[in-house]
Amino acid sequence: MHVPDGFLDAPTSVATAVLAAGGVALALGRARRELDDRTAPLAGLVAVFVFAAQMLNFPVGAGTSGHLLGGTLAAVLVGPWTATLCLTVVLAVQALLFADGGITALGTNITLMGLVGVWSGWLCYVVLRRVLRSAGPAAVPAMAGVAAFLSVPVTALAFTALYAVGGRVPIPFEALVTAMLGWHTLIGVGEGVITLLAVGSIIATRPDLVHGARGLATARPLEIRTGASA
Amino acid sequence: MSSTPRRRVTTGRLVAAGLGVCLLLAGVVSVWASGHPDGLEFVAERLGFDRSAGEHAASGSPLSDYGTAGVGDARLSGGLAGVVGVAVVAVVAFGLMHLLRRRGTSDDD
Incomplete structure (x- = not known):
């Protein structure tokens, strides 16, 4: 869903640039709360994954394809502010x-993609998490998948609104x-599946790193620690 | 899973494995990506506002449109562009996140 030069008129492009700059500036400050020595490397990986996955257009029928946007995936794994920064890096390199x-x-x-995609997906995820709180970390990938699915048509609607205001043709x-x-409801299905798989693989290996799983009751098996002092 | 005292996958290993997957996706799997226009491009073509798109200011970039300038073989050209892209995003993203992180904290939020 990368908008090329020329679709939108200058005032609309400038307005969205100001909005993006404000959002990124805010995210630079707030992401600090989400990033520590353990999660910073995961945040780097998430940005790289979004870039790689965005190269993989999947067919959705009638000569159309779609690709991952990745905002919800990033927000659930590393937090929404960091996710905005991940998407910003990817989009800047791509452009x-x-x-x-x-x-x-x-x-x-x-x-x-970095504001509407990330934050609509994160909001859906937070609502789902509140409703299904008792399900625990095992439900995180599925909730992320559903939120990711919804975020794609929402982002498409945001483009439509921008076009209604400042479309050149x-x-x-x-x-x-x-x-x-x-089309973006169809593409959203792919977004949901990829998000479910990616979040699922991190939940399976290191659930403690997943931002969206924080505060969900973890059924931790008893472990024997040697040399621990009481 | 919990029958043996499972050793936790270290963050370093997880990230290394993840980067390997990303290189594979961008460098190899991307060859089979659909070449059809994406949702927005398709809608723009159908409704006729695709013509308002200008020539891209970076269209002269050696990596423009996910190909590598000067490499004739399409698979190699695309795969190489993907690998370079992964490397560039990795340097910028890992660097940025490293700079922004809170130091020395381990478990709180």
């Missing part, structure tokens, strides 16, 4: 090095909403 997503549209893309709003929502 500057790979000509993927316009340079004047970088603010738009960070707003869409006039397009009937209803046709745009229908097409964007339809």
Whole structure:
């Protein structure tokens, strides 16, 4: 869903750039709370994974494809502020090095995928976690998958809204909403599955590192520690 | 799983394994990625606003469109671009997160 240069007019591009800059500046400060010696390397890995996974377009039918956005995946694994930074790094490298997503549209893309994608997914996840609190860490991958699924059509709607305000070529709003929502609901299924698998693999190996699993009752087996003092 | 006193996977090993997976995805698996336009590109083509997209300012980049300039073989060109991309994102992201982290804290939040 990388917006190229020229889709949106200058005022809209500038407005989203300001929004993105504000969001990233805030995230630079807040991410500090989410990052420590243990989780910082995982955050680096999450950014790399989002980049790699975004290269893997999967077909969704009728000559269309989709790829992971990764915002929810990143937010559940390393926290939403850090996730915004992960997506920002990926989008900047893609725009500057790979000509993927316009340079004047970088603010738009960070707003869409790094802010709307991340935070809508995180919000869905938090609501699900509250409702299913008793399910414990085992339910984290599934909850992340559902939240990731929902975040894609939400992000598509955000693009549609931006286009309605500042699209350069006039397009009937209803046709745009229908097409964007339809395709991105399908793409959301892929987003959900990839997120479920990726979060599931970390929950299976190191549940203690997963930001979204904090505070969920862990049924820890008794372990014998040698040399521990009472 | 808990029959033997399981040794926890260290963060270092987890990250190393994860990076290996990412290199494989970007360098090899990406060859089989769908070449069809993505959801937004497809909608833009159908509704006719794709023509408003300008030439990309970085289209002269040696890695533009996930190919490596000067490498003829399409698989090698794409795979190489993926590996370079993974490396660049890794340097920037690990560096940034390392700088931002709180030092010396272990378990609290």
